[in-house]
Amino acid sequence: MSLALAISLSKPGCPERCGNITIPYPFGIGSECSFNSSFSVFCLNSTVPPQLFLSSINLQVVNISLAKGIIEVVQPVTPVNCSDEKRRHQSLGLGRALLGSPFTISGFHNSLLVLGCGNSVYLEANGRTISGCVPICDESYNVTSCNGINCCQTTIPPRLQELQYSYRSTDFGNSSFCGYIFVARENWFPEEYRTYIGLQNHSLSPFDERFGNATIVLEWEFDTNLQSSRRVSCLYRSRFSPSSPYYRESNTSVCYCSYGFEGNPYLPDPDGCQDVDECSNTTLNECIYVNGSYCHNTIGSFDCLYPEDKGSRIRKTAFISIGSGFGALILVLGAWSSTKAIRKRIKTKRRHKFFERNGGLLLEQQLSSSDNGLEKTKLFSSKELAQATDHYNENRILGRGGQGTVYKGMLKDGRTVAIKKSKRVDESDLEDFINEVVILSQINHRNVVKLLGCCLETEVPLLVYEFVPNDTLFQHIHDPSEEFPLTWEMRVRIATEIAGALSYLHSAASTPIYHRDIKSTNILLDEKYRAKISDFGTSRSIAIDQTHLTTRVLGTFGYLDPEYFQSSQFTEKSDVYSFGVVMVELLTGEKAISSVRAEVGRSLATHFLHSMDENRLFDILDAKVHKEGTSEEIVAIAELARRCLHLNGKRRPTMREVAVELEGIRTMKQGSGSSFLENHDAREEFQSIEIGETYDFSSFTESLRLDHHPLL
Numbered sequence: 001m002s003l004a005l006a007i008s009l010s011k012p013g014c015p016e017r018c019g020n021i022t023i024p025y026p027f028g029i030g031s032e033c034s035f036n037s038s039f040s041v042f043c044l045n046s047t048v049p050p051q052l053f054l055s056s057i058n059l060q061v062v063n064i065s066l067a068k069g070i071i072e073v074v075q076p077v078t079p080v081n082c083s084d085e086k087r088r089h090q091s092l093g094l095g096r097a098l099l100g101s102p103f104t105i106s107g108f109h110n111s112l113l114v115l116g117c118g119n120s121v122y123l124e125a126n127g128r129t130i131s132g133c134v135p136i137c138d139e140s141y142n143v144t145s146c147n148g149i150n151c152c153q154t155t156i157p158p159r160l161q162e163l164q165y166s167y168r169s170t171d172f173g174n175s176s177f178c179g180y181i182f183v184a185r186e187n188w189f190p191e192e193y194r195t196y197i198g199l200q201n202h203s204l205s206p207f208d209e210r211f212g213n214a215t216i217v218l219e220w221e222f223d224t225n226l227q228s229s230r231r232v233s234c235l236y237r238s239r240f241s242p243s244s245p246y247y248r249e250s251n252t253s254v255c256y257c258s259y260g261f262e263g264n265p266y267l268p269d270p271d272g273c274q275d276v277d278e279c280s281n282t283t284l285n286e287c288i289y290v291n292g293s294y295c296h297n298t299i300g301s302f303d304c305l306y307p308e309d310k311g312s313r314i315r316k317t318a319f320i321s322i323g324s325g326f327g328a329l330i331l332v333l334g335a336w337s338s339t340k341a342i343r344k345r346i347k348t349k350r351r352h353k354f355f356e357r358n359g360g361l362l363l364e365q366q367l368s369s370s371d372n373g374l375e376k377t378k379l380f381s382s383k384e385l386a387q388a389t390d391h392y393n394e395n396r397i398l399g400r401g402g403q404g405t406v407y408k409g410m411l412k413d414g415r416t417v418a419i420k421k422s423k424r425v426d427e428s429d430l431e432d433f434i435n436e437v438v439i440l441s442q443i444n445h446r447n448v449v450k451l452l453g454c455c456l457e458t459e460v461p462l463l464v465y466e467f468v469p470n471d472t473l474f475q476h477i478h479d480p481s482e483e484f485p486l487t488w489e490m491r492v493r494i495a496t497e498i499a500g501a502l503s504y505l506h507s508a509a510s511t512p513i514y515h516r517d518i519k520s521t522n523i524l525l526d527e528k529y530r531a532k533i534s535d536f537g538t539s540r541s542i543a544i545d546q547t548h549l550t551t552r553v554l555g556t557f558g559y560l561d562p563e564y565f566q567s568s569q570f571t572e573k574s575d576v577y578s579f580g581v582v583m584v585e586l587l588t589g590e591k592a593i594s595s596v597r598a599e600v601g602r603s604l605a606t607h608f609l610h611s612m613d614e615n616r617l618f619d620i621l622d623a624k625v626h627k628e629g630t631s632e633e634i635v636a637i638a639e640l641a642r643r644c645l646h647l648n649g650k651r652r653p654t655m656r657e658v659a660v661e662l663e664g665i666r667t668m669k670q671g672s673g674s675s676f677l678e679n680h681d682a683r684e685e686f687q688s689i690e691i692g693e694t695y696d697f698s699s700f701t702e703s704l705r706l707d708h709h710p711l712l
Contacts, residue, residue, distance in 0.1 A: 007263045008271075009022060009025065009264045010025055011025045011034075011267065011271075018052040019051065021061060021063065023041060026266050027039045027040075027041055028041065039102070039220075040056065054071070062074060067254075069219055073216060075094055075183075075215075076213055077182040078180070080116070080179055080180060098161040102222065104160060104221070105163060105183060105217075109186060110156060110186065111155060111184065112154050112182075113146060114151065114153070115135075118179070119167045119179060120134045121134070121167045122165060122167070123165050124164040131154045133154045135179075137150065156183065185217045232255055232273055233257075233265075235255075260275065260276065354456065354457050379454065381455065384411070388410055388417070389409045392407055392421070404420050406418050409464075416467040419464055420463040420464075421458075437454055440536055441453065448504070448505070448532060468526050470484075473494065473521075473523040484529070487624065494523070495582070495586055497531040498579065498582065500659045501531070502575055505533075506655050507655075515533065516574065517535065517559075518575055519559045558581060558605075560578070561574035577644060581603075581604060583637065586625075587634070588620050588621060589625070590607075591604065608620065617634070617638055618634075632668070636665050640653075
């Protein structure tokens, strides 16, 4: 038989139980069996079963716990009179009975409940309001839980011996009764209340007149010199600052028997905490190792003692601990390695899935079938580009636009690149997208931003371009820098470089390409302020015939060819028109879109052509152009821009012709301007350009992309 079964928690020679309630010391029946009169209890045997009462406050006891240091008693509950507007209570059923006693109301195990309605309740301590609640009234609602309807609850501070509350009635009807206000053990209501009134399977009424008692938990304090030892462990209760309204000085603690011992820590030895290790023997002189100790014969009885060789036991314990530690470490490392391998496999599958969805297999097929394609187009890994952009840090963003976001990156070989994170590509456009990546990657012109490669292992395609550092032509025209002003010579050179690049795209590239979105924001300037055409919209493309490739860019208001709105088709002359608008920007320093001109329905191109017709060219020129350029050069370039802006696309020059004429203007010597103009004026088809007073753009502005933010 276990020794624990024979251990008594009561004082030796005193009653251990009253009915179903165990009576542990310091509690006891009568003054001789209890620590003092505050812990004295008496048993009422006339009831069935017998009931235990706490003598000092004359309340029924339903449970005593040594481990928690609590006692549960049944307190009377008084109904609230709603006829008074305001009334103050001080005890909530206990009165001032606890004052001076070792008992306090437990703030951890109890709650303040307001059952019924018509009351705003405020809990007070030392004259200060510390909590409260207001139930919502609904007389048709039967209480199934204290959820705020006809019943609300709130916490109370710990270690109080007296509870004060005030309430304000919100219902001053004929009825003087409107419910109850009381403190009860948590979860006592409504579960145990159903048992109390015999309605286990029914809803509750907050106005049930049979309601009269509730269980409340009291913490008790045992003033003793007990200290933690091998047999006894003590924990002091939580203390509170003296500034707290519910502060109560106490040096008491809750004690319990240490591991390996059982009993009552408040009883003096040998009746208190007792060793429960069991020793057994087969003969009087034979001992058996039990729980890390040996049975030792001591004059007819057996005690559990540690072996004499303590060093061997310590070494054994150390070996077991080290072995367990190594085993746990191996398990942790194994789990970590497995998790890492699984994550790596998942990432690999995701990258392969994205690669196939973004047309990777088609691109590989195109590269393998094209001459030297693998050398010209590089497939970057997602890891390489993530490292290059510091995992796409917001500080690396160069710009945002209609086709995606561009980040500045640094490759492992030290090259600075621009990485465009494109918008999602539709599966129906994958073949066109891949074809354009292959074609644009083979463009090799000093005035076209080079497409270095792409990455298809991410959710959206990533395109890698050479990095062009000195902003856009738009910024230099309309927000000029004092350190690097845009001179007349630079303007003519930039126009010549753009024209040469477009001429190359239209006629010299392996597959002719129409840009379809030429504008000053898509022209970048490198470290030597040389022009580079960018933003081919390579994320989406479509072939318009068997020999020409064009991007599916809708165009930008102010640069868009007016013929498009008649034919709904882009041609090489559409790029010529857009280039003509850029030339006018260089000449006038004005934006293609102006709120002032928009009010009268004129674009920059229309404004320029009307000024030319009215012989007011020099009235609209940029001040720097007027100051630095010669009249012959300015007029020559203005006439060339005028021809590029002809409403009839067939009467516009080709980009090759434009490039040749601009190169001729750059090299034109002083004094040769008149002969150049005479030859130029001899062309009859450019003598007259039909222009209406205004050109109404209002009917199609909603279909245009008003985008002035470059992607590269």
